[in-house]
Amino acid sequence: LVWVHAFRRADEAAxxxxxxxxxxxxxxxxxxxxxxxxxxxxxxxxxxAYVGRTLETFGENALVLPPAAVRGGHLTPFDTGGxxxxxxPIDDFPDPEKAAYVAAFTWTLPEDLAACLETYPTGDATRLxxxxxxxxxxxxxxxxxxxxxxxxxxxxQNTDWRAWTWEGRAEPHHxxxxxxxxxxxxxxxxxxxxxxxxxxxxATDRPFLLRLTKTYLEGxxxxxxxxxxxxxxx
Amino acid sequence: MAATVLGYEGNRDARSLVSWGAxxxxxxxxxxxxxxxxxxxxxxxxxxxxxxxxxxSALESPIILKQYRNADRPLxxxxxxxxxxxxxxxxxxxxxxxxxSSHERGFQVxxxxxxxxxxxxxxxxxxxxxxxxxxxQDETEGAIVELRERLLHAGLTLHAHDGVLNALQAxxxxxxxxxxxxxxxxxxxxxxxxxxxxxxxxxxxxxLAAEAALQAAAGAPPDPNGDHAYVLQYREGVADSGGLALxxxxxxxxxxxxxxxxxxxxxxxxxxxxRSPPSTxxxxxxxxSAKLHFVPTIAGEPFSDRVARYLNLxxxxxxxxxxxxEAVEQxxxxxxxxxxxxxxxxxxxxxxxxxxxxxxxYTRIEPETLWDDDGRPQxxxxxxxxxxxxxxxxxxLLQDWGKLEINIFPGTRIRLASDRDRDGNEPMGIDALxxxxxxLFRPTLFTLVRQRLASGRRKYWLQQVRPVAAYLKSAVITxxxxxxxxxxxVYRLDLAIGLRGDGHVLHIRESGGDTVAELEVASLxxxxxxxxxxxxxxxxxxxxxxxxxxxxLGPVFMPSPTALERVLVVLQxxxxxxxxxxxxxxxxxxxxxxxxxxxxTVVRKHTSHFTVDDGxxxxxxxxxxxxxxxxxxxxxxxxxxxxxxxxxx
Numbered sequence: 001l002v003w004v005h006a007f008r009r010a011d012e013a014a015x016x017x018x019x020x021x022x023x024x025x026x027x028x029x030x031x032x033x034x035x036x037x038x039x040x041x042x043x044x045x046x047x048x049a050y051v052g053r054t055l056e057t058f059g060e061n062a063l064v065l066p067p068a069a070v071r072g073g074h075l076t077p078f079d080t081g082g083x084x085x086x087x088x089p090i091d092d093f094p095d096p097e098k099a100a101y102v103a104a105f106t107w108t109l110p111e112d113l114a115a116c117l118e119t120y121p122t123g124d125a126t127r128l129x130x131x132x133x134x135x136x137x138x139x140x141x142x143x144x145x146x147x148x149x150x151x152x153x154x155x156x157q158n159t160d161w162r163a164w165t166w167e168g169r170a171e172p173h174h175x176x177x178x179x180x181x182x183x184x185x186x187x188x189x190x191x192x193x194x195x196x197x198x199x200x201x202x203a204t205d206r207p208f209l210l211r212l213t214k215t216y217l218e219g220x221x222x223x224x225x226x227x228x229x230x231x232x233x234x
Numbered sequence: 235m236a237a238t239v240l241g242y243e244g245n246r247d248a249r250s251l252v253s254w255g256a257x258x259x260x261x262x263x264x265x266x267x268x269x270x271x272x273x274x275x276x277x278x279x280x281x282x283x284x285x286x287x288x289x290x291s292a293l294e295s296p297i298i299l300k301q302y303r304n305a306d307r308p309l310x311x312x313x314x315x316x317x318x319x320x321x322x323x324x325x326x327x328x329x330x331x332x333x334x335s336s337h338e339r340g341f342q343v344x345x346x347x348x349x350x351x352x353x354x355x356x357x358x359x360x361x362x363x364x365x366x367x368x369x370x371q372d373e374t375e376g377a378i379v380e381l382r383e384r385l386l387h388a389g390l391t392l393h394a395h396d397g398v399l400n401a402l403q404a405x406x407x408x409x410x411x412x413x414x415x416x417x418x419x420x421x422x423x424x425x426x427x428x429x430x431x432x433x434x435x436x437x438x439x440x441x442l443a444a445e446a447a448l449q450a451a452a453g454a455p456p457d458p459n460g461d462h463a464y465v466l467q468y469r470e471g472v473a474d475s476g477g478l479a480l481x482x483x484x485x486x487x488x489x490x491x492x493x494x495x496x497x498x499x500x501x502x503x504x505x506x507x508x509r510s511p512p513s514t515x516x517x518x519x520x521x522x523s524a525k526l527h528f529v530p531t532i533a534g535e536p537f538s539d540r541v542a543r544y545l546n547l548x549x550x551x552x553x554x555x556x557x558x559x560e561a562v563e564q565x566x567x568x569x570x571x572x573x574x575x576x577x578x579x580x581x582x583x584x585x586x587x588x589x590x591x592x593x594x595x596y597t598r599i600e601p602e603t604l605w606d607d608d609g610r611p612q613x614x615x616x617x618x619x620x621x622x623x624x625x626x627x628x629x630x631l632l633q634d635w636g637k638l639e640i641n642i643f644p645g646t647r648i649r650l651a652s653d654r655d656r657d658g659n660e661p662m663g664i665d666a667l668x669x670x671x672x673x674l675f676r677p678t679l680f681t682l683v684r685q686r687l688a689s690g691r692r693k694y695w696l697q698q699v700r701p702v703a704a705y706l707k708s709a710v711i712t713x714x715x716x717x718x719x720x721x722x723x724v725y726r727l728d729l730a731i732g733l734r735g736d737g738h739v740l741h742i743r744e745s746g747g748d749t750v751a752e753l754e755v756a757s758l759x760x761x762x763x764x765x766x767x768x769x770x771x772x773x774x775x776x777x778x779x780x781x782x783x784x785x786x787l788g789p790v791f792m793p794s795p796t797a798l799e800r801v802l803v804v805l806q807x808x809x810x811x812x813x814x815x816x817x818x819x820x821x822x823x824x825x826x827x828x829x830x831x832x833x834x835t836v837v838r839k840h841t842s843h844f845t846v847d848d849g850x851x852x853x854x855x856x857x858x859x860x861x862x863x864x865x866x867x868x869x870x871x872x873x874x875x876x877x878x879x880x881x882x883x
Contacts (some may be wrong), residue, residue, distance in 0.1 A: 007285070008289075021565065026485055055448065060245060060289055064786040075692060116832065121840075123797075123832060123834065124835070124838060124839070125835070125839050134272070140339075168857075170468040180686050180877040185244075185246040186243075186244030186246075186247070186253070186255060186288075187244065187246065187247055187252075187254050187255060187391055187394070188245065188246060188247040188250040188252065188253040189244075189247055189393075190391070190394060191387055191390055191391055191394075192247070206416060210420065211422065212422055212424045213420055213424050216394070216424070218267070218394045218395065219255070219256065219269060219309075219349075220243045220244045220255045220256060220273075221243065221270075222255075222256040222267040222268065222269030222270040223256060223269040223270075225267075225269070225272070226269050226270050226271070229270075
């Protein structure tokens with residue numbers, strides 16, 4: 001399963017920089033992600049992705065990395081930020097208990113990746129397809145799959161797929177952005193992105209320009225998700 | 235169900251003349267992404283927020299879709315009316331799959347049913363944009379440059395992977411003095427389809443040649459011996475005196491003219507943006523050295539004509555070289571085929587060489603396609619199967635009875651000529667069929683011959699067509715498609731077939747023997763045909779796994795075995811159960827050392843094929859039957875390949 005990072009940027013140059021240099025830590029300390037990291041004890045700051053898919057409806061830009069491009073970081077079978085905002089019942093827990101719950105369901109990348117995915121969604125084609133389709137798994141919560149871990153009914157009590165989708169988080173330097181597999185943006189913006197990339201790096205980084213061109217998927221995030229679902233389910 | 239398109243995914247860039255994206259659809263209170271199909275409860279405030287953030291572009295006037303199914307993948311396209319006007323596409327209307335449209339804020343809005351429908355429309359638009367850009371190439375005003383950039387930008391926004399638009403993009407960058415090689419490399423990287431990539435390269439060369447012709451000295455005639463000319467040279471045979479007799483020269487040139495007419499049609503088919511290529515320019519005939527010189531561009535012509543002339547000549551040289559044998563087979567008349575034979579082989583003793591455009595060396599023409607005395611194509615390495623009588627139904631009629639579309643198995647549709655069989659005669663039964671108005675979806679026996687073309691592709695010829703009726707002595711199925719290997723057949727069967735029960739039961743029995751199947755023919759409509767065809771598939775599957783007396787006809791191209799097939803084969807050929815590591819090891823030994831198969835995944839996914847006992851896997855009865863059926867085809871295919879190799883010179 002691939003690493004899918006959706007992002008929003010103010011202009012084409014900023015999009016180009018993400019695609020060339022990789023996602024970066026939000027510079028604003030008051031940004032929600034950085035505040036939540038503090039409350040959950042996640043340090044140092046990370047960049048985030050979902051494994052296999054991303055936001056289920058609409059987005060502007062997204063990039064896809066193969067598993068081999070993630071050389072460090074952690075993995076959790078739900079959206080950690082969601083434990084602060086809306087994943088019940090964890091969102092009602094005091095912060096130290098939230099942090100303990102997240103820590104209990106945190107594994108290390110890349111060494112634990114295969115075992116994690118073998119446990120959930122498993123190699124079974126039907127279960128994998130269900131995962132990619134954001135179907136809610138059977139059971140009360142991830143404690144059903146990992147005995148001995150804290151038991152909370154986060155699957156039973158939530159309807160948002162982020163309660164049962166793997167979140168990956170890594171420090172920016174752990175992501176090999178030169179292994180970019182796909183990226184997408186709104187079709188009306190794409191030509192501007194290419195032109196900007198050429199203006200910025202035409203003279204200095206032609207391998208990047210070729211990579212950018214070859215990995216572009218037209219149609220936006222929804223189309224990319226459709227393609228990823230087919231590729232990964234196969 | 236009814237649905238409403240509220241907008242589309244993505245940011246409508248205020249500077250852009252064209253925007254498009256997956257439809258944002260309101261269905262039963264849910265907001266649905268038209269591409270991924272994902273739902274979420276619709277929240278108006280959230281929708282407005284997504285619109286403000288540029289994640290969704292909202293339509294001022296939502297468009298109601300009268301018919302919508304969950305499997306639909308609609309998308310929205312907005313074209314600025316200024317673009318519609320400047321590109322001259324007012325008359326380009328979607329031919330199919332249009333689900334809704336409107337005008338708003340100076341934009342034309344279309345909702346297409348799916349990507350296929352959108353692709354058809356944007357190809358039409360891209361063709362017009364290319365025509366306009368080529369026409370503009372002869373204009374020199376400053377404003378033209380801006381118009382050209384606008385049109386190209388809009389065209390590429392609509393169709394980022396179009397080969398010709400990307401060729402133009404690379405060409406303009408050339409013209410701006412940038413690195414030509416890199417510009418072309420970038421353009422090729424944007425185009426994904428191999429055919430479009432070849433088209434891009436052809437058109438790019440044509441654009442450069444047309445540009446070079448313009449830059450050449452005004453009015454100076456092109457050098458017929460220059461590298462850009464296409465030269466045909468004859469030696470021995472009709473040219474054994476070192477030159478050509480006028481009569482032979484006239485015969486060859488006349489034939490070349492006829493072939494050129496066909497090349498013109500083929501050029502427009504391959505490059506739809508060309509209106510009509512000018513007749514190929516024969517610059518010189520050197521009767522002394524028996525050479526014909528054709529030039530690809532003429533300086534004084536409009537730019538678009540120069541491009542067309544160049545492309546036409548490349549198509550002509552490919553036809554002469556035999557590279558377009560399939561096109562000749564399918565579309566050329568007998569007269570064109572004869573003329574082509576005259577050009578490439580005016581007499582058996584004549585050696586014909588040519589020097590393609592931009593090449594420096596002459597190469598001997600050894601066309602991949604040869605023709606017999608009747609002008610019938612006989613591709614080298616062609617193989618014909620024996621006639622196969624298959625049960626199926628006709629599902630379509632194309633080109634006013636020029637072609638039939640038939641179904642011989644679920645998911646297997648074949649389009650084939652209805653006006654000639656493999657020997658050039660009208661297939662038997664076609665005339666009678668034309669008299670009926672109830673031929674569609676009716677159980678029918680089709681006698682087909684499968685041909686393996688030199689290109690490695692396959693082609694079917696219709697020999698006879700015969701709707702199934704009450705029992706007739708000769709109504710017999712002799713072949714069934716393989717359930718396990720696409721394009722393979724079990725044949726030399728002898729299954730009598732007829733309709734019973736007032737035409738509502740398709741009865742199949744071994745000739746003179748037991749009933750094999752009774753299939754209900756619920757109706758003579760598509761749904762009825764699909765139903766009995768599915769039932770027939772299960773009959774075929776049972777026959778294939780139980781009858782090994784009949785012969786197997788392997789596919790024209792045997793695909794690499796799937797993970798399941800590898801595991802089945804290894805276990806079938808093993809003496810007993812094997813554990814996972816042993817299966818993996820044998821797969822690597824038997825197939826390829828670098829092949830990795832996740833054995834447990836395969837075994838868990840196909841529980842009816844395998845049993846697991848104490849970590850060891852063995853085949854169930856059904857698994858063993860399928861393995862045998864697969865191996866029967868695979869071995870037939872391997873022996874056919876071996877025979878084909880040993881028969882090669």
